[in-house]
Amino acid sequence: MTAVIDLTRIDRKALHSDPYTWALIDNLYQPRDATKLAVTFPTDHFKTVHGYDGEKGYSYEGRCLLPMGSNSVCFPEELDPSWRQLGLDLASTAYRQAMSRLTGCDLTELSIEANVFHYGPGAWLGPHVDLKDKIVTHVLYFNEAWDPANGGCLNILRSSDMADAAAEIVPIVGNSVVIVRSDRSWHAVSRVPERCRQSRRSMTVTFYAPGSISTMWPPGDQTPLHSYTETQGNEMREESRVFNRLRRLFS
Numbered sequence: 001m002t003a004v005i006d007l008t009r010i011d012r013k014a015l016h017s018d019p020y021t022w023a024l025i026d027n028l029y030q031p032r033d034a035t036k037l038a039v040t041f042p043t044d045h046f047k048t049v050h051g052y053d054g055e056k057g058y059s060y061e062g063r064c065l066l067p068m069g070s071n072s073v074c075f076p077e078e079l080d081p082s083w084r085q086l087g088l089d090l091a092s093t094a095y096r097q098a099m100s101r102l103t104g105c106d107l108t109e110l111s112i113e114a115n116v117f118h119y120g121p122g123a124w125l126g127p128h129v130d131l132k133d134k135i136v137t138h139v140l141y142f143n144e145a146w147d148p149a150n151g152g153c154l155n156i157l158r159s160s161d162m163a164d165a166a167a168e169i170v171p172i173v174g175n176s177v178v179i180v181r182s183d184r185s186w187h188a189v190s191r192v193p194e195r196c197r198q199s200r201r202s203m204t205v206t207f208y209a210p211g212s213i214s215t216m217w218p219p220g221d222q223t224p225l226h227s228y229t230e231t232q233g234n235e236m237r238e239e240s241r242v243f244n245r246l247r248r249l250f251s
Contacts, residue, residue: 001085003092004033010098019158019166021180023102028140028174033082038144038173040080041201042116047223049216060125061118061228065203066091068113068214090114090205099207103136103180110135110207115216118228119152119200124191127160130181133212137179141171142201151193152200157186171200199228 005028015023029037042063050059064074065087073079073087089095090112100107119125130137139154146152148170154177156167169177179185192200213219 001081003089004029004037004082004085005089005095006030007094007098010102013102015102015104015178015180016167019156019186020182020184021103022156022185023178024167024169025176025178026174028176034173035144036080036082037086038142038201040082041142042079042083043118043228044078045075045225046118046228047225060123061120061199062216063116063225063228064114064217065116066112066114066205067217068208068212069111087114099136099138099178102178105136105180105207107136107207110209111212112205112207113214113216114203114205116203117201119189119192119202120228121192121194121196123189123200124151125189127155127157127162127186127188129183129185130179131215132181133209134181134206135209136181136207138176138205139179140176140203140205141169142173142203143171143198144173146171146198146200150196150198150200151190152196153190155188155190157188160186162188162190171202 009025009028013023013025015021028034042065044063046061046063049062065083066072067074071091073084073091076084076087079087093108096108096112148168152171154169154171155162155165156169156177158164158166169175179187189200208214
């Protein structure tokens with residue numbers, strides 16, 4: 001396959017400075033590739049992630065696409081060719097160079113990690129600033145359609161207050177957001193309500209500072225992996241219970 005990411009879309013965009021350094025990059029793929037990526041969004045080898053780390057609450061399902069520091073696509077035999085190609089695009093020198101030109105950060109030698117996410121009923125990610133070893137993050141979306149009333153939108157925040165939003169990005173395939181990490185780069189994902197029968201689908205590509213360790217897949221992690229579709233009902237109900245318990249404890 002030829003590349004699925006249109007790097008000219010990255011080159012044509014300018015950074016926003018309000019409330020910090022970030023960019024919205026839309027139409028990242030050709031229409032045919034966008035549809036293929038949305039329809040074949042992965043459901044294999046996910047783990048359930050939920051809890052509270054002292055700053056943010058979170059609940060979602062995650063799968064590795066590119067392990068940290070590797071250019072090899074994870075579990076390629078389970079992926080549609082369009083997703084294998086997307087992984088290769090993200091691991092390419094051309095992608096690193098385009099992201100470096102956009103952000104003004106030299107990303108060419110940094111470790112990269114890409115993870116795919118389902119945010120099902122009850123899933124969320126509270127207001128937070130990324131860890132200091134996450135230099136630049138590129139968040140990509142893969143829903144063919146999405147009603148903002150169902151939450152799941154990325155909120156670019158002026159502060160740790162969820163209501164203090166400067167922008168809201170709907171997770172439609174082709175939309176993506178680049179965040180240059182700073183002490184002011186607050187952002188969050190609004191909660192997907194229990195009534196929603198559609199998962200909010202995304203991928204996060206992170207450029208790490210030298211010597212960093214993956215927070216998603218730390219050394220020795222042995223969390224069981226599963227098919228998202230096979231366990232969706234039970235896992236989402238459990239995540240909802242976790243969310244409500246955390247909300248009571250930390251609100």
